[in-house]
Amino acid sequence: MKILIVVSVLFLTWTVQSARILGVFPVPGKSNYFLGSSLMRALAEKGHDVTIISPFSENNLPKGGSYREILLPEMLAQLETRRNEINMYELGEVSPFINIPFLAYLMSEIGEILFKETNVQKLINSGEKFDAVIVEQFFSDAHKVLAYNFDAVQIVFSSVGANIWINSLVGNPSPPSYIPDSMLSYSAHMTFLERLKNTLISLLNTCVHHLYLYPKHNGIIRKYFPNGPDVHDVLYNASLVLLNSHPSLNQPVPHVPNMIEIGGFHIKPPKQLPQDLEEFLDNAKDGVIYFSMGSNLRSADLPSEKRDAILKAFSKFKQKILWKWEDDVLPGQPDNVKLGKWFPQQEVLAHPNVRLFITHGGLLSSIETVYFGVPILVIPIYGDQKLNAQLAIGNGYGLSLSYDELNEENLFQKLNELIENPKYRKNVRSKSSIFHDRPVKPLEKALYWVDYVIRHKGAPHLKVAATELPWYKYLLLDVIVVLTVIVSLGTIIMWLFLKKIYQKLYSKSKQRKLKKN
Template sequence: MLLVGNQFLWWIFLIGSILRCQSARILGVFPMTGRSHYILESALMKTLADAGHDVTIVSPYAENYVPRNGSYREILLTGFLEAYAEKRKAINLFDSPRLNAIKAIYLVNKIGLTLTQNTLAHENVQKLIESKEKFDAVIVGQFMNDALKGLAHYFGGHLILFSSVGSSTWVNHLVGNPSLPSYTPEILMSFPAKMTYSQRFRNTLFNTAFNIIQILIFHPKQNEILHKYVPNSTDLDDALYNVSLVLLNSHESVSYPSSTVPCMVHIGGFHIKPLNTLPQSLQDYLDNSVNGAIYFSLGSNVNSKDMPADKKNAFLNVFKRLKLNVLWKYEEDSLEDWPKNIKTAEWFPQQEILAHPNVKLFITHGGYSSTIEAVFYGIPVIAIPIYGDQKMNAVYAETGNFGLSLNWHDITEENLYSRIQEIVNVPKYKENAKKRSQLMRDREIHPMDRAIYWIEYVIKYDGAYHLRVASLELSWFQYYLLDVYGLIFLFIFVICLVLRKLFVLLFCRKRNALQKLKVK
């Protein structure tokens, strides 16, 4: 009966896919070397293929995925992972100094320029460009890679952006979404939504500096890359502001509520998949954790084995004091004298672990995917941000009362122990995590289905230009009403000038009259 039922569901899925949208040719361009990014991006592209579409994905990862219905072709960015691994050997993120916001802009732009040029210059991408194939839609992973957006025009497809985080200054201006620095914290600033005056002041300065740097420095360099590697390409400005859809990997349960124009769609949690069975050793370990368990992972891009000795010892000493068991994603064989309540491995099935009822706490780097998964399974967190958007996610966990934040450079044995004790023993953290889990799960449609629907919608309605807001047709001074305010201030200035003249004239007449009276 179960087999028959599965076959029935499969046929419903197949028929629904055919009825929903005819097969489309879709190109996905995702050059980021971080596996956490690829997990999200490939999940989207695989589901599009399963829905019956002809999918091509450009990325550094090879899987040879066989879809249930459509087709799935990989164009591999060979050498990217090897080059990234070499750079990672020379960089220890734990020892990185604290960057101020302006230096962070420079660093992110530099990475973006290098990644974009290497992608377009890659021989496999050049072969695709030379093939002059046509695609109905081109999905680009949004990360300081504006030249890649020109591929949509070149291949004749509608431009769709996938943002691995929510709305931000990096993407808002491309679709005319309001992004006032008074209530929209910049990702790299890590402020709460309700900012103090000082925070609003600094947030505004950062926003202004960021936009000036993008317009005067970053965009011209991206435009040069676009014209160098893509023949007969459109100008970057035309490519940038021709976005049909933005898929935001965010949701109100894990990020601050924000305004979105009609072409921006929240799909946070779309990558959450049905749970697999835990390996028996892990299942037994968690089942036998009668006092509870902690899961500790710093993600796919940061290796715990590279921790400085003092920080590693702080974690070991704290875990030794606990009655809870610990699962620690650690990339080397653990030492023989490590505490008996710690189990390590280079990789753990994260979602399956977070779903186990004995897990009481997730110590995380605060990556967005990890935060989403923690919220989905109702697990409170201690966020130890290392770089990027992780600080913002940590602030949100703390302000949302489903976690605590701990700066990496400030870790000591005592403040780590006190935070663990607070999370485990104060009920509000678990209660708030459960509430947010309900919010994330209570959706009118599964976020993956929503993503597929809107991609097909954009293709069906030839770019869905009816979703574009009028602000995209305005110049920057019109958008900020400088021409209107300028005229108003000019009018006020003229009125003040006239009143001053009248006042001077009347005052002079009165003074002359008084002088004449004195003479008499």
């Protein structure tokens, strides 16, 4: 009995052994930060010593281990500057062929700000050691040098699923024949023209990364780490990739062993709603339509003609409307519309009276609508939102309305179809059942795999050999060239052989004719 107790204590001590973990989440978007902080908070609550680099700060620090913040105020300043310069609602009109290189340029410029921050420089030169560095993958490859600097295991976090930014770094296959780019609203079953465009986008991404992004990030590394490694030495060094995806809402695609899906890990058990909001939802006998364009898009920035069209459509419904509206006043506000500058979205979607969710189609909103089983109307604007809208349509639990076609009539028809046709709720509940049917909760899965790669010193046994091959070997171009040469030579030799035989036969035939004559 004593031996059993000792073994149990040793086992528990081993499983909760504290590690020093650095999280690098510099993207100045609240959704990105929310994902990063959810993971880092959970690691701290498990007993780890956590440091997070981010533009945002936590109000309530987690209990358990240590949680240290290194803030990036310049990142937030850049966000506000860009927000004032760019009309977010016009981004959907930009072609991916322009958007991809522009995004690479923009994020590279913002990404260097991290190394300029005084507190980050203090950390870099502090002589501290970390067991693992978790880096958010968003045109941020230079940041991976931090794992090298701190002699730590490198973990990559993707706020979306597997994509072209990550696949090549871990040797994950991603054929454009059935895997559409995240900026395209294509299904897996693409037409010839769609496959052609998807292939061109894939080639453009590859060229942008290899001809601009990687040299640019190599320059950043050389600037701030003169004796540091080449960018290619840190690019392919990921021991683990955590993907914010799940087959219940994402297209099933290949994953190499060190790619782990943890979609929905940020969702927590619903808390008590504020009293006024709870009363509003409880008293909505005909149901509630919840409308939010996320944390980066502001409904208050909608042009007046779009806003008025939305209000006229809302006024035709007997359902109550809960609208995330960032200003104090909404001109022409109908009686059935309640405004709020912020709502606890997960708690709202969990309420049984919520009949429908109108959203921009951001990934977190898409995950939450499936998790809570609420049909969705997507008004996609930019990024992966069009692809998420296509997935909702393909899975039968939502519809999409493009921003250009957003008017009173179209909005009313889409909303009425989603409310009156029970198939959408049936389908989303089916997907929700699949989403919940897992052997372990996604957050527990994430924590396990972070501990696993630390415990096994980077878990090199999970890495595929593709990351060690030059591109021409990976694509078998050398084999193709040799086989082409062999087939070509064989064809030429066979042609010459047959030609010689033909000439002999022709010569003999000609001689016979001469003798007869």
